[in-house]
Amino acid sequence: MVKRAVNGDMHRAGADEAIVLWSDLYEVDRAEKERQRREAIDQVFSERLMVVLSIVLIPVLLVPLLGNLPQSLLGSFDIIESGIVIIFVLEYVFKTWAAEDRRAFARNPWHLLDLFIVIASLAGPAVNAVFGPSLSKTSVAVFLRLLRLPAAVSLGGRTVKRRKEADAERKAEKVEELAPEARFLDMGGEPGEKEWVIASFPPNVEGGRKWTHISNISIKNLKELGSMAGVPSILLEGKVHDRAYPSADTIGGIPSVFLRIPEVYHDPSQKRFWFVDWRGVLILDTEKGLISISRKEIPTVLEVPTDAHKQGIGLDSASVVLILIQRSVSMVEDMIMAAEMEQVRIESIPVGRQPRIALSVTYNFKKEIAQARAWLRHTHGMLKDLVDNEMGLKGWDKSDDDMARSLLDRVDYLVEAADGVMEAFSDAIDFYLNNTSFQMSRVMKVIAVLTALTVIPTVVGGLMGMNLIGNPWPVTLVQMVTLVAAVMAFTGWIYLRLGWLRS
Numbered sequence: 001m002v003k004r005a006v007n008g009d010m011h012r013a014g015a016d017e018a019i020v021l022w023s024d025l026y027e028v029d030r031a032e033k034e035r036q037r038r039e040a041i042d043q044v045f046s047e048r049l050m051v052v053l054s055i056v057l058i059p060v061l062l063v064p065l066l067g068n069l070p071q072s073l074l075g076s077f078d079i080i081e082s083g084i085v086i087i088f089v090l091e092y093v094f095k096t097w098a099a100e101d102r103r104a105f106a107r108n109p110w111h112l113l114d115l116f117i118v119i120a121s122l123a124g125p126a127v128n129a130v131f132g133p134s135l136s137k138t139s140v141a142v143f144l145r146l147l148r149l150p151a152a153v154s155l156g157g158r159t160v161k162r163r164k165e166a167d168a169e170r171k172a173e174k175v176e177e178l179a180p181e182a183r184f185l186d187m188g189g190e191p192g193e194k195e196w197v198i199a200s201f202p203p204n205v206e207g208g209r210k211w212t213h214i215s216n217i218s219i220k221n222l223k224e225l226g227s228m229a230g231v232p233s234i235l236l237e238g239k240v241h242d243r244a245y246p247s248a249d250t251i252g253g254i255p256s257v258f259l260r261i262p263e264v265y266h267d268p269s270q271k272r273f274w275f276v277d278w279r280g281v282l283i284l285d286t287e288k289g290l291i292s293i294s295r296k297e298i299p300t301v302l303e304v305p306t307d308a309h310k311q312g313i314g315l316d317s318a319s320v321v322l323i324l325i326q327r328s329v330s331m332v333e334d335m336i337m338a339a340e341m342e343q344v345r346i347e348s349i350p351v352g353r354q355p356r357i358a359l360s361v362t363y364n365f366k367k368e369i370a371q372a373r374a375w376l377r378h379t380h381g382m383l384k385d386l387v388d389n390e391m392g393l394k395g396w397d398k399s400d401d402d403m404a405r406s407l408l409d410r411v412d413y414l415v416e417a418a419d420g421v422m423e424a425f426s427d428a429i430d431f432y433l434n435n436t437s438f439q440m441s442r443v444m445k446v447i448a449v450l451t452a453l454t455v456i457p458t459v460v461g462g463l464m465g466m467n468l469i470g471n472p473w474p475v476t477l478v479q480m481v482t483l484v485a486a487v488m489a490f491t492g493w494i495y496l497r498l499g500w501l502r503s
């Protein structure tokens with residue numbers, strides 16, 4: 001069975017854990033600037049550039065040693081060599097300066113090699129600078145020149161290896177098609193903490209009221225799964241889809257509920273953005289037992305038995321569906337509350353002091369809350385169908401009906417809260433853009449005023465020339481400068497009174 005880490009290094013916000021969103025906005029903005037700085041340095045001193053320079057440096061080092069060349073050609077080689085050495089030095093200095101942990105960066109074996117390359121590249125010019133051109137033909141100079149040759153080769157090899165490692169990491173990050181993973185759970189007996197048991201696929205589970213959960217399902221598995229559940233695979237194909245909306249209906253006469261479970265993730269290393277991965281799960285209430293199907297792993301589904309044990313609820317079809325909805329609604333509620341708090345924080349910062357990342361933060365919240373609002377509207381309709389008992393889920397009783405109605409009221413409130421948050425985010429984005437446009441208009445006014453002021457001496461200089469001596473006008477240079485300055489001052493006074501130069 002193929003295993004992989006869910007979402008790489010992303011951290012999932014658990015059920016009892018608050019959604020970690022933004023520690024401090026200015027700290028986040030500082031970290032974002034540092035990240036952009038590192039990316040800019042990596043783009044300037046790219047691996048491709050360093051490979052090309054290494055290839056160019058090899059003949060530049062070797063050709064002068066093969067025979068007597070014209071002094072002009074040797075001078076050109078020295079210039080090329082000096083330029084490449086300067087780039088080597090700048091690459092090491094800038095990447096060390098921009099590193100997150102400079103000590104760890106310096107101790108890295110690859111970066112120790114970089115340091116050796118820099119020292120070897122500077123050794124020759126340093127000796128020549130101390131001892132002068134007389135050393136240029138000695139064995140010491142030849143040794144120093146040859147010392148830079150393995151440095152260039154090592155740089156090229158290091159760069160190629162780094163690129164291969166990066167390619168391998170990118171390939172490892174690609175999502176593989178995982179083998180289906182099946183589990184089953186005995187739902188009979190008194191309420192209590194129950195454990196999942198790994199099953200084969202298709203699950204071979206006999207006897208009793210069982211809950212079978214199958215994740216990593218693919219289209220090619222639906223035929224086997226449909227025969228096990230007694231449902232045509234063509235009907236399942238349209239339902240097992242992460243982008244479908246929550247709904248409750250029947251498939252081939254079998255009560256079914258499709259849910260979208262929000263899994264909230266954030267990156268602990270950057271804490272710039274959080275995102276919600278909406279994962280679909282189809283629940284079939286068959287005569288043989290409860291069957292849930294998902295195209296991805298959903299940790300929330302596997303935590304349902306623990307939640308039922310904490311609440312003292314027995315496991316049946318109705319309680320499983322309602323607990324999943326309850327967990328999802330609670331997560332969406334936490335998202336909306338966190339978004340409201342963050343919006344208040346952003347609004348409390350004066351516009352002129354807001355960090356650059358403020359707009360990205362606001363847009364990220366608006367995007368995620370917009371998806372949550374659509375989810376709430378569809379979940380409201382699904383809960384209404386469950387309350388009306390149109391599906392006939394097994395085990396549905398008065399307590400389940402009360403829980404569903406309570407969830408319905410919470411969803412109604414959260415829809416209104418989400419609408420308010422979305423409106424606040426839209427207003428914040430409009431205000432940010434309008435304020436930016438206003439600031440740009442102020443800058444353009446200043447540029448226009450400066451342009452108008454510089455036109456005056458330009459016109460006067462064009463008409464009268466650069467030298468007043470010999471002109472028919474009886475004016476001196478001091479008088480003309482005074483006149484031009486006075487006209488410029490009066491023009492500036494007009495713009496000031498019109499408000500163009502006011503803050």
